[in-house]
Amino acid sequence: TLSQSLNKAWGMVQKDARLTPENMKAPLREIRRALLEADVPLMVVRPFIARVEGRALGAAVTKGVSPQQQLVKIVYDELVILMGGKQVSLNVPEGGEPQVILMAGLQGTGKTTTAAKLAAFLKNKGGRVMLVATDVYRPAAIEQLVVLGGQVGVPVFERGLNVPPADIAREGVALAKEEGMDTVIIDTAGRLQIDATLMQELQEISSAVRPTDTLLVVDAMTGQEAAGLVKTFNTTVPLTGAIVTKLDGDARGGAALAVKEVSGCPIKFVGMGEKTDALELFYPDRMASRILA
Amino acid sequence: TYWRLEDADATLEDLEDALISSDFGPQTAFKIVDAVREQVRSGALRTPEDIKAALRDSVLSLVARPSGGSSELAFAPGSDAAGGGPTVYLIVGVNGGGKTTTIGKLAHRFTSRGARVLLAAGDTFRAAAGEQLRLWSQRSGAEVEAASAGARPDAVLFRAAQRAQREAFDLLLCDSSGRLHTDPGLMAELAKCRRSLASALPGAPHEVLLVLDGTTGVNMLAQAREFGASVGVTGLVLTKLDGTSRGGAVVSVIDQLGVPIKLVGVGEGLEDLQFFDPAAFVDALFP
Numbered sequence: 001t002l003s004q005s006l007n008k009a010w011g012m013v014q015k016d017a018r019l020t021p022e023n024m025k026a027p028l029r030e031i032r033r034a035l036l037e038a039d040v041p042l043m044v045v046r047p048f049i050a051r052v053e054g055r056a057l058g059a060a061v062t063k064g065v066s067p068q069q070q071l072v073k074i075v076y077d078e079l080v081i082l083m084g085g086k087q088v089s090l091n092v093p094e095g096g097e098p099q100v101i102l103m104a105g106l107q108g109t110g111k112t113t114t115a116a117k118l119a120a121f122l123k124n125k126g127g128r129v130m131l132v133a134t135d136v137y138r139p140a141a142i143e144q145l146v147v148l149g150g151q152v153g154v155p156v157f158e159r160g161l162n163v164p165p166a167d168i169a170r171e172g173v174a175l176a177k178e179e180g181m182d183t184v185i186i187d188t189a190g191r192l193q194i195d196a197t198l199m200q201e202l203q204e205i206s207s208a209v210r211p212t213d214t215l216l217v218v219d220a221m222t223g224q225e226a227a228g229l230v231k232t233f234n235t236t237v238p239l240t241g242a243i244v245t246k247l248d249g250d251a252r253g254g255a256a257l258a259v260k261e262v263s264g265c266p267i268k269f270v271g272m273g274e275k276t277d278a279l280e281l282f283y284p285d286r287m288a289s290r291i292l293a
Numbered sequence: 294t295y296w297r298l299e300d301a302d303a304t305l306e307d308l309e310d311a312l313i314s315s316d317f318g319p320q321t322a323f324k325i326v327d328a329v330r331e332q333v334r335s336g337a338l339r340t341p342e343d344i345k346a347a348l349r350d351s352v353l354s355l356v357a358r359p360s361g362g363s364s365e366l367a368f369a370p371g372s373d374a375a376g377g378g379p380t381v382y383l384i385v386g387v388n389g390g391g392k393t394t395t396i397g398k399l400a401h402r403f404t405s406r407g408a409r410v411l412l413a414a415g416d417t418f419r420a421a422a423g424e425q426l427r428l429w430s431q432r433s434g435a436e437v438e439a440a441s442a443g444a445r446p447d448a449v450l451f452r453a454a455q456r457a458q459r460e461a462f463d464l465l466l467c468d469s470s471g472r473l474h475t476d477p478g479l480m481a482e483l484a485k486c487r488r489s490l491a492s493a494l495p496g497a498p499h500e501v502l503l504v505l506d507g508t509t510g511v512n513m514l515a516q517a518r519e520f521g522a523s524v525g526v527t528g529l530v531l532t533k534l535d536g537t538s539r540g541g542a543v544v545s546v547i548d549q550l551g552v553p554i555k556l557v558g559v560g561e562g563l564e565d566l567q568f569f570d571p572a573a574f575v576d577a578l579f580p
């Protein structure tokens with residue numbers, strides 16, 4: 001754990017009463033290593049360590065608290081601050097308009113499954129929800145959403161494989177408004193952020209429906225590229241939030257830090273399993289503990 | 294030319310950062326760079342170019358000669374390699390890494406060379422998994438053994454293996470559902486699937502291919518360890534290398550577990566599969 005390796009680092013330093021640039025060198029290196037080991041991207045680690053150091057040097061000496069305890073607390077607090085401090089929920093539009101939620105992300109991150117989970121979550125809160133299938137590329141993608149929609153008892157709007165995704169989305173949202181839906185969730189095909197054609201398509205879908213939330217779906221095991229991909233997705237369609245999936249595994253989830261640091265957007269939910277009820281609210285302090293474990 | 298040790302340190306730090314940014318993980322990155330640092334101290338390396346070349350060579354030798362066997366796929370249609378019967382591959386890995394798509398690509402590679410290929414729909418859980426595999430069998434010219442309603446995956450694979458033998462298929466590709474290596478129940482189910490193939494066809498599976506998503510960070514090692522322990526992995530498939538991720542986390546897998554990379558996925562289409570090329574992999578790390 002981070003506190004164990006910090007113990008080791010402090011062991012090389014005498015029992016100082018306050019944190020100094022000198023006695024913090026080794027512990028900060030340990031913290032850097034621990035964050036990288038948790039898949040926090042290097043370009044996020046650097047400014048984070050600088051903030052921790054700045055705060056630590058400015059910190060008052062607390063009686064009875066060792067410098068290393070103080071440093072661990074500062075790291076934890078900074079992680080929680082970075083992650084967004086408190087729980088943020090989905091946007092609710094004005095004037096009785098339905099929520100329009102656009103799912104986006106790389107291939108295989110869990111968008112389709114999460115769309116269905118989100119539908120179930122909102123339906124259980126009493127809302128009328130509709131799903132829209134715009135993945136016309138992956139074999140049996142529409143089928144997958146239709147089956148999941150059936151499992152959670154939510155209608156799925158689809159227009160087959162030959163209508164452009166932006167038109168499918170536009171038609172779906174128009175129908176949702178007609179039917180008095182509270183929420184319409186649009187599933188999209190997985191895409192590389194460096195695929196200009198598909199990123200343009202995502203932009204077109206977004207312009208066609210003007211989402212109240214655009215959620216980046218990120219796999220918890222994503223490595224160093226998390227920072228770059230968040231940046232590109234965010235400049236293509238302004239994100240309003242993210243969902244981190246597969247957190248039921250043992251990946252530490254450093255990509256979660258990248259989301260907030262790079263886009264400023266909060267993580268709104270986390271995926272904790274394959275079943276349609278495995279969606280939870282995101283708690284910044286739990287994520288901080290997981291990254292520091 | 295006189296070159297100071299501090300300059301070497303700066304070069305080494307930059308290269309270490311480059312390895313870290315390619316998902317080597319701090320431990321593996323440090324270990325590789327530290328070995329090169331020793332060569333600098335001994336005077337064997339004199340310039341930044343020397344250092345970079347030494348680093349490139351050490352990574353190349355790591356991935357090119359894993360202790361766990363060759364990067365060749367076990368396949369010899371009709372030969373004695375599979376006892377004259379069908380060659381069997383079991384494809385495994387965590388959720389969403391590209392198993393089903395890889396099977397489609399692999400089937401195409403072999404059908405286009407005249408082999409008769411059968412796909413087994415071993416994912417009996419996920420929505421539309423069977424339909425997805427069926428569409429890949431259509432695209433690739435392979436046959437598919439579908440799961441009957443309510444069938445357990447080991448039963449599906451057993452039936453598929455028997456059919457592969459009976460109908461003289463050259464190759465049987467077994468799909469399995471995505472599962473996290475941290476789920477003991479699902480890992481036990483996978484072990485059962487493997488035993489099921491072995492009891493239907495002695496010697497099967499001839500390959501157990503672990504699909505690793507190229508965008509994954511250090512978690513690759515934990516995945517490979519657990520899948521290796523539960524079902525025995527003979528080769529790795531590194532997918533999604535057409536993206537910006539370099540897949541460097543696989544180096545720690547090869548270094549610590551010795552499993553060779555056999556295949557690389559470079560896209561979502563039928564042709565987007567390559568045999569592992571160590572030099573190309575290392576070139577992408579040090580452009």
Ligand SMILES: Nc1nc2c(ncn2[C@@H]2O[C@H](COP(=O)(O)OP(=O)(O)OP(=O)(O)O)[C@@H](O)[C@H]2O)c(=O)[nH]1
Pocket residue numbers: 105106107108109110111112113114135138141188189190191245246247248249270271272273274278388389419471473
């Ligand atoms: N364990 C676990 N598996 C998940 C979670 N979310 C999704 N999955 C699984 O991840 C795999 C991929 O999920 P999909 O919903 O198909 O992912 P996708 O992003 O829609 O994939 P593409 O459309 O191909 O880009 C499936 O096996 C899901 O069951 C999660 O929170 N935990």
Ligand SMILES: Nc1nc2c(ncn2[C@@H]2O[C@H](COP(=O)(O)OP(=O)(O)OP(=O)(O)O)[C@@H](O)[C@H]2O)c(=O)[nH]1
Pocket residue numbers: 107108138190192386387388389390391392393394395416419469470471472504532533534535536557558559560561565
């Ligand atoms: N860009 C890219 N996408 C890929 C590659 N391989 C697979 N994919 C995509 O990744 C997504 C998931 O692929 P699947 O084949 O369904 O993955 P899986 O491992 O079978 O998923 P589960 O069965 O749900 O665990 C799909 O959108 C594929 O098109 C690759 O090499 N490059």
Ligand SMILES: [Mg+2]
Pocket residue numbers: 111112113135141188189190
């Ligand atoms: Mg999908």
Ligand SMILES: [Mg+2]
Pocket residue numbers: 392393394416422469470471
């Ligand atoms: Mg699959």
